[in-house]
Amino acid sequence: MADILLHYDNYIFSYRVSGILIIGGKVLLQAPKGKGQYAFPGGHVAFGETNAETLTREWREEVGADIIVGELAWIEENFFLWGDKNAHQICLTYFVKLRDLSQIPLDGSFMSKECGDESGESIFFHWVPLPDVMNLTVYPVNASELLIYPKGGIQHLVYREDYKKEADSPDITLPMSDGIFNLRVGALIMKNDSVLMVSNDCEPFYYSVGGRVKLREGLDDAVTRETFEETGRVFDIDRLVWIHENFFTAESGPTKGTHYHELSFFYLMKPKQDANIASGSYTNDGARLKWLPIDGLADSKLYPEMLKRGLQKLPEYPAHVITREQANN
Numbered sequence: 001m002a003d004i005l006l007h008y009d010n011y012i013f014s015y016r017v018s019g020i021l022i023i024g025g026k027v028l029l030q031a032p033k034g035k036g037q038y039a040f041p042g043g044h045v046a047f048g049e050t051n052a053e054t055l056t057r058e059w060r061e062e063v064g065a066d067i068i069v070g071e072l073a074w075i076e077e078n079f080f081l082w083g084d085k086n087a088h089q090i091c092l093t094y095f096v097k098l099r100d101l102s103q104i105p106l107d108g109s110f111m112s113k114e115c116g117d118e119s120g121e122s123i124f125f126h127w128v129p130l131p132d133v134m135n136l137t138v139y140p141v142n143a144s145e146l147l148i149y150p151k152g153g154i155q156h157l158v159y160r161e162d163y164k165k166e167a168d169s170p171d172i173t174l175p176m177s178d179g180i181f182n183l184r185v186g187a188l189i190m191k192n193d194s195v196l197m198v199s200n201d202c203e204p205f206y207y208s209v210g211g212r213v214k215l216r217e218g219l220d221d222a223v224t225r226e227t228f229e230e231t232g233r234v235f236d237i238d239r240l241v242w243i244h245e246n247f248f249t250a251e252s253g254p255t256k257g258t259h260y261h262e263l264s265f266f267y268l269m270k271p272k273q274d275a276n277i278a279s280g281s282y283t284n285d286g287a288r289l290k291w292l293p294i295d296g297l298a299d300s301k302l303y304p305e306m307l308k309r310g311l312q313k314l315p316e317y318p319a320h321v322i323t324r325e326q327a328n329n
Contacts, residue, residue, distance in 0.1 A: 001046040001047045001048045001049060001178055002046065002047050002176055002177050002178060003043075003044035003045070003046050003047075004044055004045050004046070004047060004174075004176070004181050004261075005044045006174050006176070007085070008085075010085060010086065011085055011086045011087065011088065011215055011216075012082045012085050012086070012087040012088070013087075013088050013089075013172060013174060013215065014044065014087060014088070014089035014090075014091075015044060015045045015089070015090055015091075015181070015183075015263065016042055016043065016044050016045065016089065016090070016091040016092075017042050017043070017045055017051045017054050017055045017058070017091065017092050017093070017094065018039065018040035018041060018042030018055070018091060018092075018093045018094075019040060019041055019042055019055050019059060019067060019069070019093070019094055019095070019096035020040055020073055020093060020094070020095050020096065020147075021041075021067070021096050021097070021098065022095075022130070022147075023098070023101075023106060023127075024106070025129060025130055026107075026127040026128060026129050026130065027127070027128055027130060027133060027147060028040075028041060028063075028125055028126070028127055028128075029041075029125070029126050029128050029133075029136075029138065030112070030123050030124065030125050030126070031123070031124060031126065032121040032122065032123060032124075033121060033122040033123070033124055035121075036136070036137055037137050037139065038126070038128075038136050038137060038138045038139070039138070039139045040093060040143070041058070041059060041062060041063050041125065042054075042055060042058055042059075042091075042093075043055075043057075043058035043061075043062065047176050047177075047178045047179060047181060047261050048178060048179075048247065048259070048261055050245055050322055051069075051092055051094070051245060052069040052094075055067070055069050055094060055096065056069060059096070061113060061114055062112050062113055062114050062123070063104060063112070063113065063125060064103060064104055064113045065098055065099075065100070065103045065104045066098070066099040066100060066103065067096040067097060067098060067099060068096065068097045068098075068099060069094050069096055070094060070095040070096060070097060071094065071095050072092060072093070072094050072154050072243065072318075072320050073093045073094060073095055073146075073154070073155065074092075074093050074140075074146065074154060074155035074156065074157055075090070075091075075092055075093075075154065075155070075156050075157065075219075075243070075265075076089075076090065076091040076092075076093065076140045076157045076158075076159070077089075077090055077156075077157070077158045077159070077218055077219060078090075078091065078140070078159045079158075079159070079160045079161065079163060079216055080159070080160075080161040080163070081161060081162065081163055086163045086215070086216060088172070088215050088216050090183065090263070091140075092243070104125075105127075106127065107127050108126075108127060109124050109125060109126045109127070110124065110125055111123070111124055111125075112124065112125065130147060130148060131148070133147055133148065134148060140157050140159055141157075141159055142155075142157050153317055153318070154240070154243075154317070154318045156219075156240070158218055163216065169214040169215045169216055169217060170214065170215055171211075171212035171213070171214055171215075172212055172213050172214065172215060173212050178259060179258055179259030179260055179261060180255070180258055180259070180260050180261075181260075181261045181262070181263075182212060182260060182261070182262040182263070182264075183212065183213045183262075183263055183264075184210060184211065184212055184213065184262055184263070184264040184265075185210045185211070185213055185219055185222045185223040185226060185264065185265050185266075185267065186208035186209070186210035186223075186242075186244075186264055186265070186266040186267070187208060187209040187210045187223055187226060187227040187230075187235065187266075187267060187269045188208065188241060188266055188267065188268045188269060188311070188314075189209055189227070189231070189235065189269050189275070189277075190268070190294070190311075191275065191291070192291075193293060193294055193295065194291040194292060194293050194294060195291070195292055195294055195297075195311055196209055196231070196277060196289060196290070196291055196292075197209070197289070197290055197291075197292050197302065198230065198283065198287050198288065198289060198290075199287065199288050199290065200286070200287040200288065201286075202252070202253045202254070203252050203253050204252065204301065205301040205302060205303050206290070206292065206300055206301065206302045206303075207302070207303055208266065208307065209226065209227055209230050209231065209289075210223060210226045210227070210230075210264075210266075211226045211229075211230075219265050220237055223237065223265070223267045223269070224236070224237065227269055229283070229284050230283040230284065230285075230287070230289070231275075231277055231283070231289065232277075232284075233271060233272075233273060233274070233275050233277065234271075234272040234273050235269040235270060235271055235272060235275070236269065236270050236271075236272050237267050237268075237269060237270075238267070238268040238269060238270045239267070239268050239318075240265060240266075240267055240268075240318045241266045241267060241268050241310075241314055241315065241318060241319070242264075242265070242266040242306075242310065242315075242318065242319050242320075242321050243263075243264075243265055243318060243319070243320045243321070244262075244263070244264040244265070244266060244304065244306070244321045244322075244323070245262075245263060245320075245321070245322045245323075246260070246261075246262040246263075246264060246304050246322075246323050246324075246325070247259075247260070247261055247262075247323070247324040247325075248260050248262070248303075248304075248323075248324065248325050264304075268314065277289060277291075279291045294311050294312060295312075297311060297312075303325070304323055304325065305323065305325055306321050306323050
């Protein structure tokens, strides 16, 4: 399966995962030989792989260690210039543990099992005492502080550098050799024990308010934009509810039979103004809005199906969900 690292004429999109390994008060960091820029070991997600599968494979191939992938630590959105192209990168970083402490050195430095990174530079791994991390250049830029002074819960980090102005920002719905990758946001709009859902004439099911993230658009900006476009109302973000890895094959519509790898972020929204949205009203692109009773979702054709159970009682903290199902949107 191909990595979700896609080079286009004017931009690059990158989807990565990385792992935080802490043993005996030291953290394992990687850096190109002779350079003082450190990061957490990991790599690009391959189409069809879960984040945990990719992270496990990358650590085995590069670090030479078998790991157990633990809780999600933070979500990173990075916007920067990669050469002369605008780059949009999303990276999910997890805490990891070693399955076998004898597989790698637990002190000092050692070289990657692979030849190098995308540029061909040799990569070395370094055990760094946690207090010393503050004296290093570690990416993402807030990582050092979060390691020393953890805040608890899943952190959302956004890093923006200067970039080239482009007239168009396409949706992140990217054709690949094995299917299509989508980066999506979903808006959970709830009122009187009902949830606002969308349907259209192409697919015979309901789905959440929301849509594709645009290139160089942050997740927060995307969900507020999509919510306004589809409802005509201004909503604020209450909180992140789910990070959803969804793998499905389209069962209807123009892409029927196509395999999808979709990464979605579902946010609970709160109205900034009157949110009296009539059931049966239409979005700006002609889809229909409908309030569905939450206690009746089990009898509705609704995708992703995890919403049927999840909306009965929202998790108190952001939850990470993985599903493989038949659907389209």
